[in-house]
Amino acid sequence: xxxxxxxxxxxxxxxxxxxxxxxxxxxxxxxxxxxxxxxxxxxxxxxxxxxxxxxxxxxxxxxxxxxxxxxxxxxxxxxxxxxxxxxxxxxxxxxxxxxxxxxxxxxxxxxxxxxxxxxxxxxxxxxxxxxxxxxxxxxxxxxxxxxxxxxxxxxxxxxxxxxxxxxxxxxxxxxxxxxxxxxxxxxxxxxxxxxxxxxxxxxxxxxxxxxxxxxxxxxxxxxxxxxxxxxxxxxxxxxxxxxxxxxxxxxxxxxxxxxxxxxxxxxxxxxxxxxxxxxxxxxxxxxxxxx
Amino acid sequence: xxxxxxxxxxxxxxxxxxxxxxxxxxxxxxxxxxxxxxxxxxxxxxxxxxxxxxxxxxxxxxxxxxxxxxxxxxxxxxxxxxxxxxxxxxxxxxxxxxxxxxxxxxxxxxxxxxxxxxxxxxxxxxxxxxxxxxxxxxxxxxxxxxxxxxxxxxxxxxxxxxxxxxxxxxxxxxxxxxxxxxxxxxxxxxxxxxxxxxxxxxxxxxxxxxxxxxxxxxxxxxxxxxx
Amino acid sequence: xxxxxxxxxxxxxxxxxxxxxxxxxxxxxxxxxxxxxxxxxxxxxxxxxxxxxxxxxxxxxxxxxxxxxxxxxxxxxxxxxxxxxxxxxxxxxxxxxxxxxxxxxxxxxxxxxxxxxxxxxxxxxxxxxxxxxxxxxxxxxxxxxxxxxxxxxxxxxxxxxxxxxxxxxxxxxxxxxxxxxxxxxxxxxxxxxxxxxxxxxxxxxxxxxxxxxxxxxxxxxxxxxxxxxxxxxxxxxxxxxxxxxxxxxxxxxxxxxxxxxxxxxxxxxxxxxxxxxxxxxxxxxxxxxxxxxxxxxxxxxx
Numbered sequence: 001x002x003x004x005x006x007x008x009x010x011x012x013x014x015x016x017x018x019x020x021x022x023x024x025x026x027x028x029x030x031x032x033x034x035x036x037x038x039x040x041x042x043x044x045x046x047x048x049x050x051x052x053x054x055x056x057x058x059x060x061x062x063x064x065x066x067x068x069x070x071x072x073x074x075x076x077x078x079x080x081x082x083x084x085x086x087x088x089x090x091x092x093x094x095x096x097x098x099x100x101x102x103x104x105x106x107x108x109x110x111x112x113x114x115x116x117x118x119x120x121x122x123x124x125x126x127x128x129x130x131x132x133x134x135x136x137x138x139x140x141x142x143x144x145x146x147x148x149x150x151x152x153x154x155x156x157x158x159x160x161x162x163x164x165x166x167x168x169x170x171x172x173x174x175x176x177x178x179x180x181x182x183x184x185x186x187x188x189x190x191x192x193x194x195x196x197x198x199x200x201x202x203x204x205x206x207x208x209x210x211x212x213x214x215x216x217x218x219x220x221x222x223x224x225x226x227x228x229x230x231x232x233x234x235x236x237x238x239x240x241x242x243x244x245x246x247x248x249x250x251x252x253x254x255x256x257x258x259x260x261x262x263x264x265x266x267x268x269x270x271x272x273x274x275x276x277x278x279x280x281x282x283x284x285x286x287x288x289x290x291x
Numbered sequence: 292x293x294x295x296x297x298x299x300x301x302x303x304x305x306x307x308x309x310x311x312x313x314x315x316x317x318x319x320x321x322x323x324x325x326x327x328x329x330x331x332x333x334x335x336x337x338x339x340x341x342x343x344x345x346x347x348x349x350x351x352x353x354x355x356x357x358x359x360x361x362x363x364x365x366x367x368x369x370x371x372x373x374x375x376x377x378x379x380x381x382x383x384x385x386x387x388x389x390x391x392x393x394x395x396x397x398x399x400x401x402x403x404x405x406x407x408x409x410x411x412x413x414x415x416x417x418x419x420x421x422x423x424x425x426x427x428x429x430x431x432x433x434x435x436x437x438x439x440x441x442x443x444x445x446x447x448x449x450x451x452x453x454x455x456x457x458x459x460x461x462x463x464x465x466x467x468x469x470x471x472x473x474x475x476x477x478x479x480x481x482x483x484x485x486x487x488x489x490x491x492x493x494x495x496x497x498x499x500x501x502x503x504x505x506x507x508x509x510x511x512x513x514x515x516x517x518x
Numbered sequence: 519x520x521x522x523x524x525x526x527x528x529x530x531x532x533x534x535x536x537x538x539x540x541x542x543x544x545x546x547x548x549x550x551x552x553x554x555x556x557x558x559x560x561x562x563x564x565x566x567x568x569x570x571x572x573x574x575x576x577x578x579x580x581x582x583x584x585x586x587x588x589x590x591x592x593x594x595x596x597x598x599x600x601x602x603x604x605x606x607x608x609x610x611x612x613x614x615x616x617x618x619x620x621x622x623x624x625x626x627x628x629x630x631x632x633x634x635x636x637x638x639x640x641x642x643x644x645x646x647x648x649x650x651x652x653x654x655x656x657x658x659x660x661x662x663x664x665x666x667x668x669x670x671x672x673x674x675x676x677x678x679x680x681x682x683x684x685x686x687x688x689x690x691x692x693x694x695x696x697x698x699x700x701x702x703x704x705x706x707x708x709x710x711x712x713x714x715x716x717x718x719x720x721x722x723x724x725x726x727x728x729x730x731x732x733x734x735x736x737x738x739x740x741x742x743x744x745x746x747x748x749x750x751x752x753x754x755x756x757x758x759x760x761x762x763x764x765x766x767x768x769x770x771x772x773x774x775x776x777x778x779x780x781x782x783x784x785x786x787x788x789x790x791x792x793x794x795x796x797x798x799x800x801x802x803x804x805x806x807x808x809x810x811x812x813x814x815x816x817x818x819x820x
Binding site: 047050051052053054055056057058059060061073147148150152153154155156157158159161162238242243245248249250251252253 | 336337338339340341342343344345346347361362363365366367368369370371372466467468469470471472473474475477478480498
């Protein structure tokens with residue numbers, strides 16, 4: 001299967017379309033970093049409006065760690081759509097091009113082809129995430145410097161010491177990779193069901209939007225299915241940035257508030273990945289290649 | 292003529308009453324006056340219902356008459372707005388106040404003299420301050436101050452090795468907090484909220500900042516640039 | 519030795535029988551021509567040979583192994599081009615061959631790749647992207663990919679599609695060389711019957727999913743019968759007369775012209791019949807070609 005993975009990776013990275021996602025992420029991040037560098041203080045003041053009534057906050061609030069958190073909040077909602085562009089094209093794109101019959105008449109089983117293609121698509125996804133991590137975290141650290149992470153959530157504030165932040169980002173990016181791989185697997189499944197890419201790409205994006213809405217609506221009817229939707233779990237990388245407190249309301253450095261939630265989400269996402277890929281393998285094995 | 296004399300008498304008396312400062316305050320001020328400046332190292336704990344923060348090392352700089360700076364050693368510090376600057380030293384060093392006796396009160400097993408300070412200068416930041424003082428040690432164990440712009444707060448003090456200078460080993464600032472809320476559209480948090488946690492946040496409207504000092508360097512000189 | 523053995527294979531797409539009870543064998547070293555009109559089931563059969571389509575029933579063996587049970591082993595020895603040559607437009611000719619070489623267990627050296635490019639006439643365009651290629655050049659590259667790993671069985675579906683006369687001649691010579699000099703077994707399908715006639719030793723004709731002819735070309739072209747093309751001064755009248763007379767069974771259905779598949783000795787009788795009936799004879803031309811045979815058998819089964 002190594003030769004299939006190498007074959008697919010070569011094609012992915014030789015194709016101009018691949019670099020759209022890299023360019024889009026770079027453009028988005030640079031624009032946001034530029035905006036925050038120029039006018040970040042007013043943004044921070046707006047966020048800290050309620051706090052400033054009671055407390056004086058001294059220190060570099062708008063530092064690289066906070067900028068990275070803001071960027072991840074924005075981008076990890078939209079990057080799945082960029083991932084879908086490649087993943088949803090992996091099989092249907094070949095069918096549309098007419099090259100699928102060329103590939104499936106080589107001495108590899110269809111299972112090997114499907115798994116090899118999925119692994120290649122996953123590697124692409126991880127590379128994209130590393131690119132995002134480099135720009136969002138390391139470039140932000142370089143441009144804005146570092147300090148404690150002063151996170152303003154909807155109902156409370158978390159202040160994480162500077163030395164306690166970096167490992168959390170590592171954990172968050174590892175978690176985000178599972179989220180994006182779930183989207184990769186979904187796009188892949190859609191791709192196995194069609195002979196051109198438009199349907200799977202639009203289908204994947206629509207599914208993400210649809211399930212995200214179900215996940216975020218606080219309607220009791222949907223609360224039964226919410227725990228099983230992958231979109232409910234995709235944003236739980238944020239749990240790495242919530243800490244436990246002791247009886248004296250003192251934050252415990254190095255802790256995570258709800259590690260069970262992270263583990264549960266990873267399990268649900270992994271289960272979705274396995275389910276989608278298994279279904280893609282089954283569908284591809286059974287179908288007649290008429291394209 | 293008689294009326295003029297009576298009026299003049301009461302006027303003088305009232306002025307004498309208003310200008311009076313309790314001798315206990317003088318005793319406290321004298322003790323505090325031994326300190327021209329200090330640098331204190333300590334650990335700060337912020338306890339506000341909607342803030343999760345860990346302990347942080349701080350350095351507190353003081354220079355007579357009323358320069359005070361709390362610096363966290365690396366990192367972001369959260370201090371009650373306007374409150375930290377009004378410590379006993381800075382309060383008493385203004386010398387622009389009158390005292391009104393408030394009797395005695397038992398606080399933590401100690402019988403303390405209660406004195407109210409009323410500022411004589413309209414330019415001062417505070418409106419009234421109540422002090423609980425040990426008359427024997429001439430140490431202030433508690434203050435309750437109302438400021439013009441930053442609400443009211445309490446400071447309680449404990450003393451240890453540096454009691455002779457009137458410098459506390461532990462200071463707790465207590466203050467009222469307002470509601471904290473950011474819209475979900477800003478924070479992009481659309482998950483289910485924990486109702487029990489939310490109820491707890493709404494109930495608790497007080498916050499404290501606690502500084503435990505472990506070292507004072509006194510009267511070694513501090514440049515004004517620190518402040 | 520039998521290289522391909524197809525046993526009673528059928529393929530249904532819903533109610534449509536694309537291939538119906540097809541059986542045939544291809545022997546080692548043969549150039550096997552696969553003929554049929556559009557929609558006759560040729561491509562479906564070829565795709566079943568390559569396990570791209572699952573047969574509804576029947577079995578296929580290649581090199582003595584079931585294609586379903588020993589797929590990878592069998593496909594290692596097959597090189598194929600199926601219908602039009604669809605390739606990756608953003609890759610060059612050399613990149614295509616290099617990538618596909620890595621999918622084979624046989625080691626294929628850079629010099630082998632160069633030899634293949636030379637063989638198909640693309641050496642000077644090796645580094646150009648396929649999106650700049652003409653249809654004929656893409657066809658050559660497709661053939662190159664099929665030949666790259668030196669397979670024992672070569673399946674070519676419409677290999678001369680889009681090629682100019684020189685290109686067609688080159689491919690014909692290549693196929694003949696591969697069969698005669700290198701002992702390859704070749705299955706070639708084409709609509710250009712004259713090309714099949716020149717290349718193939720055996721043919722199979724499919725019509726509406728069923729086999730209607732199968733065997734060596736020479737034995738199929740009946741020496742006792744001849745296909746004649748009759749040109750008259752009044753073709754309509756001539757046809758009416760033939761249909762009313764004893765020659766009606768020999769008349770072939772064609773869009774234009776009068777064609778009969780007629781025993782040699784009856785040709786003079788036909789001439790006399792038409793002349794006596796007052797039809798002016800302009801020409802009687804004999805045609806004993808595969809195309810005529812093809813048209814004959816397919817019209818008989820309509």
